Amino acid sequence: MNLGGIPILAADPDAGLSGNALPLLREIAERLKRLLATGEAGALDLHSLPLTPADRAWLKARLGEGEIRVILDSDGESTLDETACPGVWWVTHRNLHGAVSVELIEVAFVPELVKAHPEDVQNGLAHLELLMGDLR
Amino acid sequence: MQGPLIDTLALHGVSRRTFLKYCSTLASLMALPPAAGVAMAEAMAAAPAAAKRPSVIWLPFQECTGCTESITRSHSPSIEGMIFDMVSLDYQETLMAAAGHQAEEVLRKTVEANKGQFLLIIDGSVATGLDGAYSCIAGRSNLALLKEIAPHAAAIVAMGSCAAYGGLPKAKPNPTGAVSVSDIVKDKPIVNIPGCPPIPVVMTGVLAHFLTFGSLPDLDKLGRPKAFYGETIHDRCYRRPFYDQGKFAKTFDDEGARNGWCLFELGCKGPVTYNACATVKWNGGTSWPVESGHGCLGCSEPNFWDAGGFYKALSMPANPLRMAAGAAVAGAAAGVAVSFANRAKKKDAKAAHETTTLADLEKSEER
Numbered sequence: 120m121n122l123g124g125i126p127i128l129a130a131d132p133d134a135g136l137s138g139n140a141l142p143l144l145r146e147i148a149e150r151l152k153r154l155l156a157t158g159e160a161g162a163l164d165l166h167s168l169p170l171t172p173a174d175r176a177w178l179k180a181r182l183g184e185g186e187i188r189v190i191l192d193s194d195g196e197s198t199l200d201e202t203a204c205p206g207v208w209w210v211t212h213r214n215l216h217g218a219v220s221v222e223l224i225e226v227a228f229v230p231e232l233v234k235a236h237p238e239d240v241q242n243g244l245a246h247l248e249l250l251m252g253d254l255r
Numbered sequence: 256m257q258g259p260l261i262d263t264l265a266l267h268g269v270s271r272r273t274f275l276k277y278c279s280t281l282a283s284l285m286a287l288p289p290a291a292g293v294a295m296a297e298a299m300a301a302a303p304a305a306a307k308r309p310s311v312i313w314l315p316f317q318e319c320t321g322c323t324e325s326i327t328r329s330h331s332p333s334i335e336g337m338i339f340d341m342v343s344l345d346y347q348e349t350l351m352a353a354a355g356h357q358a359e360e361v362l363r364k365t366v367e368a369n370k371g372q373f374l375l376i377i378d379g380s381v382a383t384g385l386d387g388a389y390s391c392i393a394g395r396s397n398l399a400l401l402k403e404i405a406p407h408a409a410a411i412v413a414m415g416s417c418a419a420y421g422g423l424p425k426a427k428p429n430p431t432g433a434v435s436v437s438d439i440v441k442d443k444p445i446v447n448i449p450g451c452p453p454i455p456v457v458m459t460g461v462l463a464h465f466l467t468f469g470s471l472p473d474l475d476k477l478g479r480p481k482a483f484y485g486e487t488i489h490d491r492c493y494r495r496p497f498y499d500q501g502k503f504a505k506t507f508d509d510e511g512a513r514n515g516w517c518l519f520e521l522g523c524k525g526p527v528t529y530n531a532c533a534t535v536k537w538n539g540g541t542s543w544p545v546e547s548g549h550g551c552l553g554c555s556e557p558n559f560w561d562a563g564g565f566y567k568a569l570s571m572p573a574n575p576l577r578m579a580a581g582a583a584v585a586g587a588a589a590g591v592a593v594s595f596a597n598r599a600k601k602k603d604a605k606a607a608h609e610t611t612t613l614a615d616l617e618k619s620e621e622r
């Protein structure tokens with residue numbers, strides 16, 4: 120049998136879609152409105168929602184890619200990518216083995232994790248002052 | 256170890272961001288809203304770290320060591336490992352270096368030095384037949400050991416379906432007279448962490464709760480932490496939309512199976528099984544049974560070994576097709592009603608022991 124004799128079945132592109140992703144777009148829109156009106160940030164935990172892998176891909180494609188990508192290197196890699204809708208971030212936390220532990224959609228001007236904590240800034244300053252003391 | 260937890264973690268090289276990330280993971284697997292992760296991080300960071308690492312004694316009874324295997328795969332070294340480092344695991348036969356009289360001496364001394372304060376973890380059921388002679392350690396029966404040590408523990412964690420409910424050893428005809436820990440110990444707080452085996456992070460999550468908040472997590476009426484066992488597999492299953500639409504795989508290799516449709520008709524016990532597999536997943540979050548194409552066996556439910564064939568659909572005695580159509584029309588509400596109805600059916604199934612045969616695996620015409 121030659122290669123041409125093997126029947127090829129094209130998978131239906133909508134096969135895995137459950138229809139559960141569309142309402143999420145509406146929820147994200149609602150949260151964006153709230154962010155603009157009150158400054159309140161929010162997040163959706165994708166693991167806790169009944170989404171098929173196809174739904175997830177559909178959602179990701181609809182939200183698109185934005186201009187900013189943040190890589191956080193702590194206890195495994197995390198990526199915080201802004202989508203084509205500014206203020207909507209696709210956040211993926213991975214463990215040390217590279218497996219995805221949490222997947223979130225965050226609605227915020229800047230995700231909380233990206234900001235430096237004042238106490239850490241304080242420690243950094245102390246470190247810098249120590250350095251300068253040594254160099255004097 | 257003194258001072259707030261966050262400082263202690265900093266000494267271990269754990270940054271604030273790592274900690275925040277951990278809390279957000281924990282919130283996700285406890286099925287809490289994402290905002291809870293931030294609140295939890297604040298509470299935990301400020302909590303005073305214990306002055307002395309709490310002592311933990313782990314006793315293996317009538318078990319297969321699967322639970323220990325599972326826990327040791329709680330992806331270390333990770334922050335859970337860090338928090339785990341904060342307990343002193345004083346006695347664990349499989350992991351400890353000491354053996355024989357030396358080991359038994361450690362056990363005696365640990366109980367003596369931590370009376371009323373140690374956490375007692377038990378995996379495996381308790382054999383009660385022939386005065387417990389079916390399962391002994393160092394010449395003493397598990398039954399005698401439990402009765403001797405339990406009164407001195409602060410709390411008990413029954414790890415795995417065997418310790419929690421009796422598990423495989425208790426399956427009919429139960430030759431050893433196996434019972435659960437809670438059948439024997441009546442006057443101590445007992446946390447049941449069922450599963451065959453339980454999910455590693457559920458265990459570390461319960462420990463983290465005990466260490467950071469100084470108390471046991473909220474439990475349901477079967478003694479299970481609500482955070483992990485509050486919902487069924489079915490409630491959180493990503494194939495759930497197909498169940499609601501009445502789209503079922505009929506065999507393991509048909510088009511429905513390839514399209515990732517619901518495995519209900521192939522025997523999935525997700526609707527009556529309370530566990531966190533659908534969100535936490537297995538093997539470090541890689542996948543879980545339903546994602547791999549096999550239905551849930553119901554391993555974290557009482558008497559699951561006697562609850563009927565793994566490949567028999569829960570609705571078997573009724574008419575699965577009519578029920579499926581109903582669910583498709585009425586949507587999620589019907590799904591919930593069906594899962595309640597099925598709980599009752601499963602109870603009936605428990606009364607009559609059924610074995611799985613090859614015929615169960617092949618869908619027959621009358622189905």
Ligand code: SF4
Pocket residue numbers: 488489490492493494495496498516517518519523524525526545550551
């Ligand atoms: S029956 Fe099983 S496969 Fe189907 S939705 Fe429920 S848990 Fe998922």
Ligand code: SF4
Pocket residue numbers: 450451488528530532543544545550551552553554555
């Ligand atoms: S999917 Fe079901 S049988 Fe499998 S591990 Fe989870 S609770 Fe147990």
